[in-house]
Amino acid sequence: MPDSPPKPDQLEGGAYEVIRARLDKHAATLRKQAKSPHLT
Numbered sequence: 001m002p003d004s005p006p007k008p009d010q011l012e013g014g015a016y017e018v019i020r021a022r023l024d025k026h027a028a029t030l031r032k033q034a035k036s037p038h039l040t
Helices: 008-034
Strands: none
16 A cells, blocks of 8 residues: 655644754854854
């Protein structure tokens, strides 16, 4: 029996995880820049 395609809920959940990981990465970068002594 062939695999059935993933349900839309599963796809959205996967997309959410990808976006969340990207936001976390950018947040870490911004925090690092905010702590930089070069900002005045």
